[in-house]
Amino acid sequence: MQNPDPNQSEANLHAIDYWQVLKNRYGVILLTFLLVFLTAAVITYVMPKKYESMALVEVKPIVEVDPTMTRAAGGTAVPMTRQFMNTQFEIIVAEETLELAIDKVQLETRWGENRKTVIALLKGMIKTSQRRGTDLIEISVRHRKKDDAKIVAQAVYEAYEERRRMIERGIRDDQLKAIKGQLQNKSDRVAELRKRLMDIAEKSGIIYWETEKGGNTQGISSGLVEIAEKELYQAKRDKEQLSFQLNKLLTLSREELIAVAAELPEVGFQEYYNKYIEAKRELQQMLAQGFGENHPDIVMRKTGITELEASLERRAHNVRDSLKHKLDLLEGRVEKMQEVVNAQKEEGTVTARDIQEFNIARKEYQTALAIKDNMDIQYDREKTKLEMPMTNIVVHQYPQIQDNAVSPNVPLNLALGAVVGLIFGVGIAFALEYLDTSVKSLEDVERFLKVPVLAVIPKDVGVLHKQAGSSPDAEAYRILRTNIEFNRKNPEDNSITVVSGGAGEGKSTTMVNLAYICAQGGYTTLMIDADLRRPRLHTFFDINNSVGLTNYLTTDLLLEDVILQTPVDNLYFMPSGILPADAAGILNSRRMSELIKDVKQRFDLVLVDSPPILGVSDASVLSSEVDLTMIVVQHRKLPRNMLMRVKQAVENVGGHVIGVVLNNVDVRSDNQYQYYTSYYTYYAPSGDESPTEQSQKQTAAAAEPKKVTEQDDDLY
Known part of the structure; x- marks a missing residue:
């Protein structure tokens, strides 16, 4: 698989x-x-604390006037798009706007900085935004001084308003200039066509005269004498009527002249007069509402009325002059018609081609004249409207000083x-x-080493033979003893060396506790302290370390001379002896091999303590001498690649790894190990014990020497 x-x-x-x-x-x-x-x-x-002052303004789009006057009166407005609002944000913080604001409140003198620095400071403290769901712009200024925040906010929105007015005024002036140019071109065209019409009429002998409704002509045609006589009669009536109107106009005052002229069928005069009357009515209403004489709107209205009145008077005089001219024309026409009637009977009629040419020229002239008159009326209307000041920025909230700092x-x-x-x-x-490659779980050990985990030893387990009564910690070593028994393929493999990858992993404590549990289980157990670098086992039993393994390997001492009986039944101990100069050489000897064979026959279980296998070569030598090797791994300490090197070091010398002991596991934080240590609950003190018995156990435990834990073994 x-x-x-x-x-x-x-x-x-x-x-x-x-x-x-x-x-x-x-x-x-x-x-x-x-x-x-x-x-x-x-x-x-x-x-630093900063205070905020904010102005809330509404920006109205600039009105664009159609220079061709083909759209509805009043022009069109720029739509309020996102680009329009973003453009206004940029205009507010533009250098031209900021320079106007600086000049308004003398910020250079107030802050003691040059203009370039002040502009940079303003750009950093001004914030513009569009209020959600509206066309309102928030202009906020943050500054360490309350007064400066308010002053700058007010100066900025006022400078922005002034720049907007300047921009709009420039646009209006350009538009009106363009309209005026178009109107002048139309006037020149009308004059040109009129001259051409009159030249054709003179050439063709056609009598042409202008009226308020257009122009009339009288040609000499054979067979039309009766018609000519009727027209002559009508011309005389028109002359008399026109003469009466003119005499009446000459005797009227200014106001009467305007009122009477408005009733005349002059093109566009009535509409202009109605506008004049409406302007006066609005002025009276405003005065009735309490507006003062010097109010800007009242002054503006009076100015507009004065201009309208002057224009009406000018037009009335033009009408009167026109009537005079028409009267002269009619007098000439009557005379001419009389001559025509008299001459028509003798001279005949004009040619049809001349009449057709005249009609075409007359139509062109009348069309151009109508367009020009309409443009003149529209120009006067738009000029009056655009000259009236428009408020394109409406302030809804003036800057105020906030007592609390916003930043x-x-x-x-x-x-x-x-x-x-x-x-x-x-x-x-x-x-x-993620970066931690240490052993974190049983699965890590079994996945990388392909060997079983023999036991999980909880954190802070002490030396068992120095603890009073039945300790729950002992159960972990009983599990270890049982797993060793079932993982030994050969019952005769009873010599085991305990190794670790590095110092401080609890190897010696684990071996002492395992030996104690095995001895309690009836096994005659021998512990050999083969760590000839830093021997430790003799401290657990308070035994002298002067005579031991090294003495046996280098002299002719007998085993009985170096194997000592511990206070624990069935548990024996061989100290390390005097530390040699060449530990690996002593261990890798024939006498060491004979020693292992001898003790295997005398004891049920032989446990050999060794130095860290990755630090020195002694452990590898011991792994090759004994039957089995047990690796002690401290939880979350040794990296996985180092753990794999430990196993490889054992296998390279022909050793056999029986399994791994996962040591120093914090079962309180690592939930995945709690079911391995459920025996703690099982071994908890029973409620049936009397207070006296519990007191005696506590006293006996206090009388024992200080408990040696794995942390005391960190030197290894």
Whole structure:
């Protein structure tokens, strides 16, 4: 069966073990959280306080006038698009606008900086935004001084309003200039066509005269004498009527002249007169509403009325002059018609071609004249309207001084510091977990080493033979003893060396406790302290270390001279002896091999303590001499690649790894190991014990020597 991919298994483990990572790394998370939170608090504390003053304005689009006068009167407005609002934001912070604001409140003198620096400071403190769901613009200014914030905010919106008015005035002037140019071209065209018409009429002998409704002609045609006589009669009547109107106009005052002229059928005069009357009525209403004589709107209205009145008077005089001209024309016409009637009978008629040419020229002239008159009326109307000041910016909120500082936002900064600190802490915790290649679980051991985990030893387990009464810690070693029995393929393989990858993994303590449990189980057990670098076993039993293994290997001493009986039944101990100069050479000897064979026959179980296998070569030598090798691995300490090198070092010398002891496991934080140590609950003190019995046990435990833990074994 194919083995699963280690990387895939590791990924699955991380996916379902997030909570475990947080529990194991809570110290890093807490430290990171505190550092980031305190940093945010310090930064917030040292940040200067800033106060905000805000103006709320409504910006109206600039009206564009159609120079061709083909659209409806009043022009069109630029639509309020997102680009329009963004453009206004840029105009507000443009250098031209800021320079106007600087000049208004003399910021250069107030702040003691040059203009370029003041502009840069203003750009940094001015913030523009569009209020959601409206066309309102918020112009806010933040400054360390309350008064300066208000003054700058007011100066900025006033400068922006002034620039908008300048821009609009320029646009209006350009538009009116273009309209005036078009109107002048139309006037020149009308004059040209009129001259051409009159030339054709003179050439063709056609009598043409203009009236308010157009123009009349009289040609000489044979057979039309009767018609000519009727027209002559009508011309005489028109002359008399026109003469009466003219005499009446000459005797009227200015106001009467305007009123009477409005009733005349002059093109566009009545409409213009109605506008004049309406303007006067609106002026009276405004005065009735309480507006003063010097109010801008009253002055503006009076100016408009004066202009309209002057225009009407000018037009009335033009009408009177026109009537005079028409009267002259009619008099000439009557005379001419009389001559025509008399001459028509004698001379005949004009040719049809001349009449057709005249009609075409007359139509062109009348069309151009109508267009020109309409443009003249529209120009006067638009000029009057555009000359009236328009408010394109409406202020809905003037800048005010806020008592509370808006920056720094202490609650927000601290909340962000807490959130960022927590996120960073969790991120660092998972990063460390990802980078941590140490052994974290039983699956790590079995996946990488392909050997079983014989036992899980909890954290802070003491030396069992120095503890009073029945200790729950002993059950872990009973499990270890049982697993050793069932994992030995050959019952005669009773010599085991205990190795570790590095110092401080609890190898010696594990071996002493295992030997104690085996001795309690009826096994005659021998412990050999073969760690000739830093021997440790003799300290567990308070035994002299002067005579032991090295003495036996280098002299002719007997085993009885170096094997000592411990206070524990069935448990024997061989100290290390005097430390030699060449430990590996002494262990890799024929006498050492004979020693192992001899003690295997005398004892049921032989446990050999060795130095760390990755540090020195002694452990490899011992692994080749004994039957089995047991590796002690401290939880979350040794990297996996080093653990694999430990096994490889044993196998390279022909040793056989029986299994691994996972030591120093914190079962309170690593939930996956709690079911391995459920015997703690089972061995908890029973409620049936009397207080006296519990007191006696506590007294006996206090009388024992200080408990030696795995942490005391860190020198190894």
